[in-house]
Amino acid sequence: MNVNQLPDNPYLLLTPGPLSTSKKVKAAMLRDWCTWDQDYNQLVQSIRSRLVTMASSKPEDYTTVLMQGSGTFSVESVIGSVIPRNGKLLVLTNGAYGKRMAEMAEILGIYSIVLDSGETKPVNTKQLEEVLKVDSSITHVAVVHVETTTGMMNPVADVTRIAKAYGKTVIVDAMSSFGGIPIDMAALDIDYLISSANKCIQGVPGFGFIIARKEALSTCKGIARSLSLDLYDQWETMELGNGKWRYTSPTHTVRAFDQALQELEEEGGIASRYERFKTNQQTLVAGMERMGLKTLLPVELQSPIITSFLYPDSPVFSFDEFYSRMKQEGFVIYPGKITAASTFRIGNIGDVHLADMERLLAGMEKQLFWKTT
Numbered sequence: 001m002n003v004n005q006l007p008d009n010p011y012l013l014l015t016p017g018p019l020s021t022s023k024k025v026k027a028a029m030l031r032d033w034c035t036w037d038q039d040y041n042q043l044v045q046s047i048r049s050r051l052v053t054m055a056s057s058k059p060e061d062y063t064t065v066l067m068q069g070s071g072t073f074s075v076e077s078v079i080g081s082v083i084p085r086n087g088k089l090l091v092l093t094n095g096a097y098g099k100r101m102a103e104m105a106e107i108l109g110i111y112s113i114v115l116d117s118g119e120t121k122p123v124n125t126k127q128l129e130e131v132l133k134v135d136s137s138i139t140h141v142a143v144v145h146v147e148t149t150t151g152m153m154n155p156v157a158d159v160t161r162i163a164k165a166y167g168k169t170v171i172v173d174a175m176s177s178f179g180g181i182p183i184d185m186a187a188l189d190i191d192y193l194i195s196s197a198n199k200c201i202q203g204v205p206g207f208g209f210i211i212a213r214k215e216a217l218s219t220c221k222g223i224a225r226s227l228s229l230d231l232y233d234q235w236e237t238m239e240l241g242n243g244k245w246r247y248t249s250p251t252h253t254v255r256a257f258d259q260a261l262q263e264l265e266e267e268g269g270i271a272s273r274y275e276r277f278k279t280n281q282q283t284l285v286a287g288m289e290r291m292g293l294k295t296l297l298p299v300e301l302q303s304p305i306i307t308s309f310l311y312p313d314s315p316v317f318s319f320d321e322f323y324s325r326m327k328q329e330g331f332v333i334y335p336g337k338i339t340a341a342s343t344f345r346i347g348n349i350g351d352v353h354l355a356d357m358e359r360l361l362a363g364m365e366k367q368l369f370w371k372t373t
Contacts, residue, residue: 015306021256025204042242042243050261063212063217064211068247071198074210076104077226077234082169088110090141093123095150099114102114113131115127119149119338125158145173148337164189170189172193175196176305176349177303178193178195179273200277207257220232280353280357283361291361296309306349310342329363333345333346
């Protein structure tokens with residue numbers, strides 16, 4: 001069909017996902033697919049192969065597992081499937097998503113240590129090394145690459161360097177960064193990297209994926225604490241079944257993701273998308289600062305994915321009112337998620353471009369109601 005026949009969205013999603021997608025991605029979902037069909041399974045295999053190539057300079061050492069559900073399902077599949085019964089997890093956290101991994105470990109009965117550096121500081125690599133020096137029973141280290149609670153980019157290279165110096169398996173939640181920020185799993189020595197269809201690759205919700213070092217994953221048979229989230233069994237079925245999923249796969253979402261991967265390639269790959277996101281974010285911050293709005297984080301800690309802004313110093317400011325007004329202008333923004341300060345967040349990933357940021361800023365200048373009362 002002519003994609004231009006699809007209706008325009010009434011607003012642009014400036015959120016960390018789900019996010020605004022292209023009309024071609026939406027149109028890809030208009031056909032039904034059979035989960036057992038060879039053409040569909042070949043599509044799955046193609047997606048798995050392309051993800052590995054995107055993630056590592058040594059693709060022969062890695063494999064991809066697709067997992068039904070939101071990104072959190074994929075994170076839990078890793079936490080619950082790769083840490084043995086006598087294993088011990090260390091979680092570095094500075095926001096809600098690091099804490100979520102720690103909560104998963106607790107519910108699954110996995111012995112864990114949590115190093116929390118607070119919501120406005122990077123994860124503490126010095127403390128990580130101090131703990132690893134004295135506790136040899138730790139087997140796995142987990143960290144969030146971009147903590148969308150604030151928009152902070154954590155020092156993953158330092159975390160992996162230290163963890164690997166002590167022989168630990170490294171798990172990276174790259175939910176909001178993979179596909180939008182260059183990362184080389186082989187160069188960084190990452191064992192498991194987790195992301196989702198509806199983030200920087202600009203697909204739609206329905207599944208996540210785990211890119212894993214083959215050598216690490218091959219040792220995980222029988223470890224899983226869940227049937228449906230058994231990472232090893234899902235991988236084995238996809239390998240032996242040539243792209244088959246164990247249970248009903250989100251066929252429409254998978255087809256949309258294939259289109260999203262094509263569009264990423266057409267854009268010039270991850271490096272080009274990173275430049276677009278970075279330009280979006282820098283333009284946003286500069287415009288907001290001209291209007292008197294300040295960022296929560298200093299520029300050196302800020303990712304190009306999503307930015308937290310402090311509430312303006314005014315007794316009449318209301319986020320709900322501001323949200324409603326910006327929605328009327330054609331933009332959906334995000335509430336804050338931290339306890340240390342009153343904030344709201346604006347994302348710039350998805351099918352969002354410089355012209356959209358400029359439209360946002362122009363619309364916002366008309367809605368500074370707290371300055372006119």
